[in-house]
Amino acid sequence: MPFDLSSVLAAREAAGLKRQRICLDSGQGREIWVEGQAYLNFSGNDYLGAASQPEILQAWRAGLERWGAGSGASPLVTGYSQPHARLEAQLCDWLGVEAALLFSTGFAANQAVLKALLGKEHLQWQDRLNHASLQEAGAASPAPMKRFAHNDMAHLARLLAPKRGLIISEGVFSMDGDQAPLSELVALSQASGNWLMIDDAHGLGVLGAAGRGTLAAQGMRANQVQILMGTFGKALGCAGAFVAGSRELVDYLANFAREYVYSTHLPPAQAEAISAAIAWVQQADGAREQLQAHIALFRQGAAQLGLRLGDSQTAIQPLLVGESEAALILAQRLRQRGVWVTAIRPPTVPAGQARLRLTLTAAHRPEDIARLLSALAEATA
Incomplete structure (x- = not known):
């Protein structure tokens, strides 16, 4: 065998x-x-406790009646509909970002970003306790990966090279529950000329004013990082994920992120439920x-x-x-x-x-x- x-x-x-x-x-x-x-x-x-909220359940039911059970195609074919566009605009208003792109899972979103962005001419610096989706995508990319000790900004500073690539961290770490020192990460990103990506799957909805996440909880703005990833399957009680940043970033990912280009889009009814979940979470x-x-x-x-x-x-x-x-x-x-x-x-x-x-x-x-x-x-x- x-x-x-x-x-x-x-x-x-x-x-x-x-x-x-x-x-x-x-x-x-x-x-x-x-x-x-x-x-x-x-x-x-x-x-x-969002998963059982009546207004979220009703939004999903109404979405099924209006849009059917599935999206029918990838988003660049015919799978992108009004509920998706409304949800992306809602994310921008909520988080204060220019643009957002929807994905089926947080794992897919993280993989999409790193695979689409990182080339052999780049470097990447990852927290040693980053989620498997980030570390696996980083290891598979042609960009050398340097792992810094967990939340150790002095170690990261020693590893950084100017204008070479991407610093990657979670906001709230999924297995330890502690938070990254985001102001220090932003400062190192700005000083070194490297981009910063924050995976806020476990902070979004839970932390910060109106549930805007770990950045808001630490007095930061979402537009102070180049790439923000969040999921809808934790505090929002649904499923799916998004990547947010500049309009140019989102346009680039829509063209080059294979997990987006070649996957059937999440159902419009699901997008309707997520929109209701965001409205609920903002008031929670x-x-x-x-x-x-x-x-x-x-x-x-x-x-x-x-x-x-x-x-x-x-x-x-x-x-x-x-x-x-x-x-x-x-x-x-x-x-x-x-x-x-x-x-x-x-x-x-x-x-x-x-x-x-x-x-x-x-x-x-x-x-x-x-x-x-x-x-x-x-x-x-």
């Missing part, structure tokens, strides 16, 4: 790293059902405040239990465990107590840094946090 898949899978299972899909019996929410049993859900990315100060209260409540209780959390003030709260097997055992103990938390293991995180990735949402209740803390106290005793 040309491919010995069974041996590779067996080796991954022996190392405690094999993944298994879990089929839910329910939709997303503070509670999920698996194989007929209810669990408190601390593993989702629906940070504000109460949900953002509730989420912050839950984060503070959880971190206070975890400190009292002596749990080893990452340095995060966002919805992503990593409970550091160390070895993969220990993380799996802890996750299983929590499930036995009706609490669903996912164990994150290499290669998603570095070797020896397996963890439980706890995610808090505005839809949780204080009693849910108390139950989570009680289950953690029992499971770690």
Whole structure:
């Protein structure tokens, strides 16, 4: 056989790293059902509870009636319609950018940008903890990739060369929940003459005035970076992604980003739902405040239990465990107590840094946090 898949899978299972899909019996929410049993859900990315908001659901239904189930083609053929154009304009107004381009997923958006922009004449500088979509696209590009220590601006400054390419960072890091020092990144970008790209998948909607994201939360403007990527599948409760920047950047990507040019566009009905989600998120100060209260409540209780959390003030709260097997055992103990938390293991995180990735949402209740803390106290005793 040309491919010995069974041996590779067996080796991954022996190392405690094999993944298994879990089929839910329910939709997303503070509670999920698996194989007929209810669990408190601390593993989702629906940070504000937007996925179940009636106005968003109704916008999707109305979009289906008006525009049908799919877009029918790639956006440069006949797949680009009025809901897409309205959504792009809405993103520009919300975030204060010149132009935006829609993609099917955040993974595709990140891959599209790096593949379309980076040539062998360029350099790229990536935070060591960037998402896999960024690191994989960077590794596959002809531009040499220099990885700087996580959020270490002094290290980045030593690696930079003038006017050679692209600095790339997340706004909120997906596995650690901490934020990039965006003002320092902007300053280094400006001083070196290199472009800056920020992936704000986990900050958009959650942080900043009107949910404008990590840049706004840190007193920055979106137009201070050349490339901003955000997703609709986290705080906005839908699916899809966008890349925003100058009109010239968006025109360039529409011509040269293969993930855009050669993919069927996201359905117009989905674009209608996303537009409704943005309108809802802009007014969701109460949900953002509730989420912050839950984060503070959880971190206070975890400190009292002596749990080893990452340095995060966002919805992503990593409970550091160390070895993969220990993380799996802890996750299983929590499930036995009706609490669903996912164990994150290499290669998603570095070797020896397996963890439980706890995610808090505005839809949780204080009693849910108390139950989570009680289950953690029992499971770690």
